[in-house]
Amino acid sequence: xxxxxxxxxxxxxxxxxxxxxxxxxxxxxxxxxxxxxxxxxxxxxxxxxxxxxxxxxxxxxxxxxxxxxxxxxxxxxxxxxxxxxxxxxxxxxxxxxxxxxxxxxxxxxxxxxxxxxxxxxxxxxxxxxxxxxxxxxxxxxxxxxxxxxxxxxxxxxxxxxxxxxxxxxxxxxxxxxxxxxxxxxxxxxxxxxxxxxxxxxxxxxxxxxxxxxxxxxxxxxxxxxxxxxxxxxxxxxxxxxxxxxxxxxxxxxxxxxxxxxxxxxxxxxxxxxxxxxxxxxxxxxxxxxxxxxxxxxxxxxxxxxxxx
Amino acid sequence: xxxxxxxxxxxxxxxxxxxxxxxxxxxxxxxxxxxxxxxxxxxxxxxxxxxxxxxxxxxxxxxxxxxxxxxxxxxxxxxxxxxxxxxxxxxxxxxxxxxxxxxxxxxxxxxxxxxxxxxxxxxxxxxxxxxxxxxxxxxxxxxxxxxxxxxxxxxxxxxxxxxxxxxxxxxxxxxxxxxxxxxxxxxxxxxxxxxxxxxxxxxxxxxxxxxxxxxxxxxxxxxxxxxxxxxxxxxxxxxxxxxxxxxxxxxxxxxxxxxxxxxxxxxxxxxxxxxxxxxxxxxxxxxxxxxxxxxxxxxxxxxxxxxx
Amino acid sequence: xxxxxxxxxxxxxxxxxxxxxxxxxxxxxxxxxxxxxxxxxxxxxxxxxxxxxxxxxxxxxxxxxxxxxxxxxxxxxxxxxxxxxxxxxxxxxxxxxxxxxxxxxxxxxxxxxxxxxxxxxxxxxxxxxxxxxxxxxxxxxxxxxxxxxxxxxxxxxxxxxxxxxxxxxxxxxxxxxxxxxxxxxxxxxxxxxxxxxxxxxxxxxxxxxxxxxxxxxxxxxxxxxxxxxxxxxxxxxxxxxxxxxxxxxxxxxxxxxxxxxxxxxxxxxxxxxxxxxxxxxxxxxxxxxxxxxxxxxxxxxxxxxxxx
Numbered sequence: 001x002x003x004x005x006x007x008x009x010x011x012x013x014x015x016x017x018x019x020x021x022x023x024x025x026x027x028x029x030x031x032x033x034x035x036x037x038x039x040x041x042x043x044x045x046x047x048x049x050x051x052x053x054x055x056x057x058x059x060x061x062x063x064x065x066x067x068x069x070x071x072x073x074x075x076x077x078x079x080x081x082x083x084x085x086x087x088x089x090x091x092x093x094x095x096x097x098x099x100x101x102x103x104x105x106x107x108x109x110x111x112x113x114x115x116x117x118x119x120x121x122x123x124x125x126x127x128x129x130x131x132x133x134x135x136x137x138x139x140x141x142x143x144x145x146x147x148x149x150x151x152x153x154x155x156x157x158x159x160x161x162x163x164x165x166x167x168x169x170x171x172x173x174x175x176x177x178x179x180x181x182x183x184x185x186x187x188x189x190x191x192x193x194x195x196x197x198x199x200x201x202x203x204x205x206x207x208x209x210x211x212x213x214x215x216x217x218x219x220x221x222x223x224x225x226x227x228x229x230x231x232x233x234x235x236x237x238x239x240x241x242x243x244x245x246x247x248x249x250x251x252x253x254x255x256x257x258x259x260x261x262x263x264x265x266x267x268x269x270x271x272x273x274x275x276x277x278x279x280x281x282x283x284x285x286x287x288x289x290x291x292x293x294x295x296x297x298x299x300x301x302x303x304x305x306x307x308x
Numbered sequence: 309x310x311x312x313x314x315x316x317x318x319x320x321x322x323x324x325x326x327x328x329x330x331x332x333x334x335x336x337x338x339x340x341x342x343x344x345x346x347x348x349x350x351x352x353x354x355x356x357x358x359x360x361x362x363x364x365x366x367x368x369x370x371x372x373x374x375x376x377x378x379x380x381x382x383x384x385x386x387x388x389x390x391x392x393x394x395x396x397x398x399x400x401x402x403x404x405x406x407x408x409x410x411x412x413x414x415x416x417x418x419x420x421x422x423x424x425x426x427x428x429x430x431x432x433x434x435x436x437x438x439x440x441x442x443x444x445x446x447x448x449x450x451x452x453x454x455x456x457x458x459x460x461x462x463x464x465x466x467x468x469x470x471x472x473x474x475x476x477x478x479x480x481x482x483x484x485x486x487x488x489x490x491x492x493x494x495x496x497x498x499x500x501x502x503x504x505x506x507x508x509x510x511x512x513x514x515x516x517x518x519x520x521x522x523x524x525x526x527x528x529x530x531x532x533x534x535x536x537x538x539x540x541x542x543x544x545x546x547x548x549x550x551x552x553x554x555x556x557x558x559x560x561x562x563x564x565x566x567x568x569x570x571x572x573x574x575x576x577x578x579x580x581x582x583x584x585x586x587x588x589x590x591x592x593x594x595x596x597x598x599x600x601x602x603x604x605x606x607x608x609x610x611x612x613x614x615x616x
Numbered sequence: 617x618x619x620x621x622x623x624x625x626x627x628x629x630x631x632x633x634x635x636x637x638x639x640x641x642x643x644x645x646x647x648x649x650x651x652x653x654x655x656x657x658x659x660x661x662x663x664x665x666x667x668x669x670x671x672x673x674x675x676x677x678x679x680x681x682x683x684x685x686x687x688x689x690x691x692x693x694x695x696x697x698x699x700x701x702x703x704x705x706x707x708x709x710x711x712x713x714x715x716x717x718x719x720x721x722x723x724x725x726x727x728x729x730x731x732x733x734x735x736x737x738x739x740x741x742x743x744x745x746x747x748x749x750x751x752x753x754x755x756x757x758x759x760x761x762x763x764x765x766x767x768x769x770x771x772x773x774x775x776x777x778x779x780x781x782x783x784x785x786x787x788x789x790x791x792x793x794x795x796x797x798x799x800x801x802x803x804x805x806x807x808x809x810x811x812x813x814x815x816x817x818x819x820x821x822x823x824x825x826x827x828x829x830x831x832x833x834x835x836x837x838x839x840x841x842x843x844x845x846x847x848x849x850x851x852x853x854x855x856x857x858x859x860x861x862x863x864x865x866x867x868x869x870x871x872x873x874x875x876x877x878x879x880x881x882x883x884x885x886x887x888x889x890x891x892x893x894x895x896x897x898x899x900x901x902x903x904x905x906x907x908x909x910x911x912x913x914x915x916x917x918x919x920x921x922x923x924x
Contacts, residue, residue, distance in 0.1 A: 092904050
């Protein structure tokens, strides 16, 4: 595990090791004892070419907690405004002594191109690529589920919303497949239904109430207003909320101990109501804390392999 | 003192404690001895939703000097461009382990809303809200006055400029009221005169020469060019300077040992001349150094209460 | 050497000391032993008023490796959007305890103005001024040449491209003059030929093949597309590449062990081909590593003088 590009590349054993390592970090509130801070003297660069607070800050905090220095490269400030390719930017940072690169980029396949061009000593982590992949989000979602449910092979997970354009859904589905989830239901209007070849073990359902029956985990996805309006001429965020918005009432078909997740940032009143977002079933804030832990686990395990 | 929202909420005893603590930091050039760096392992987030160099950098330096890590969240880069509320952004950062939030925001009352929604372990500090409040600026101004004058109850303070739109003036006035200042004179054209209910112990004066008679402290405020031009059709920055600009000559009615303050950034030649800004009576640079000290004092005292 | 404004101000002895110090840093991969981290407790501010990844990150990493804290001031975020002068911004940061200022600015002569206005304890470093000077780039270029060639007085250096608008070329030429380079050839179309009074020991040559004869070092400069198009109505980046682009074939007139340099960011296919940029003669990535080392050497030597 030198790089992390796509969640489907990790086998069950590696995922379980990552989740276990993350849980040891959680046990000390994500403040590791000094001997576990194994990124001292290491520099990590955050190259986010799409806006991000959450993921970028999460990697920054995770890296610092392990002793690393962090360099944030803004799109605006970067040489890329002068026409440099992302690969040349990374090669430049490598020559400065940067060892870890977290990259968010809208271009499909760019992460693979980057990995093909970096130094032997470099580590590349996908911080979100196109609408296809966001593996550390998938991992933190798995960690959150694991902490609340007995076993992946006994649960039903329902993902609700704009699955077609969601790298979050895709990476989570890859992880759930590896973990042999019992049932994965994708709840979305026809227009938001993804190419099901990327979701071989999942079923699609247009109706929210039907899709949520006996769900153990519900994942609400952020829906962009522009995409809602493009659905039909008459579709508005309010209409969308009526059909696909999660409310306490709509959660009734789920199992009693259902947990509700959301990758954030939330559009309250569009895909989720305040009462669900802030309610007893919500584990949304826990996901964020788990995000720090899983990123620390990832960085720490990558670096431990270097040390061997 | 878990949060700092408005200066009027602090009583005289608390203000004096803060000023005394700040003076101990000043005595070591704002480099505290290791045992006083009580923010080790703490993360502070700077959430400045309006541009700022001074206050943001000041909090960053103050927090780092006490051992904290600092996370700067830019408006441009933030999830807020994706429609997230400031409260959700802060809740997210809390879940990442951030403990202190410095917030600058143009919306009136937003700081109170934030405080009503944060975790028990969080600290919220007003870094400038609307045109209403900027309490750490008020505190650093009090510290600067205290270092130069015998007692607040023996001095006359004059604030000159666009009082109506100045959160600096308002917070300073609140602090001076608590410290029982002898006289507070607000010098401004009618259009820049504030609602005097916010300045119960102050007097308003349109004429600069009259207002400055026997002043011990003169505070010049930054005046926005757009606001000057909106005053009257014929008003220009040059005309404004003639009527309200501080020059050495205009300072003659003041007491001999008058000190001149300015919150920065200065519009030289508009509200203040070079000779005053850089002259013997100016304590403008000292204010900035005092700003680091007072912010260190604030953070350090907040954290000391947590430790108890 | 309190400040570094222009490379021509350094004599041969000082340059040699800087290069030697940089080589000691390179010998430990730019990670100095603890006793050489002599910027502990020091704060350096990067004030880049033109976009930059490379130089800004390089100073940031160099300063941190020596133990300093770094404050990055963005143009967008800064008080300068409120009309403050760069000198007032620096004076403000000085009052906050910042000791080192790296400034990139498009205004000719601004660095000298800044130096005339700062505190006795401040250090100002030119991070790129106008089209005139970029001394730390010049120094890293000298270091790169020194590591590959026997002596400056035995080599021919050819600089290719838009010399007229290049602060990189100008600073390198100043350094090469001080180091008594044998031959300096400037290869550029008439429109990109600089005022030769700034290059007293250099010769100008319009033809690439002629100019490269027996070159030991070739420096390709970044050419802005807008400038190419302004050359003649029919000139395109492709035409430019045909006439002045470096390819393996065009390098044939050079000496066998020629090294190829480029300050970055590269426009591949405009001033340089992929095969040259990534080929055996290229030392472009080494330049970047040398850039960290030379900036560490500069900061470390400036601070060592303070300590004396």
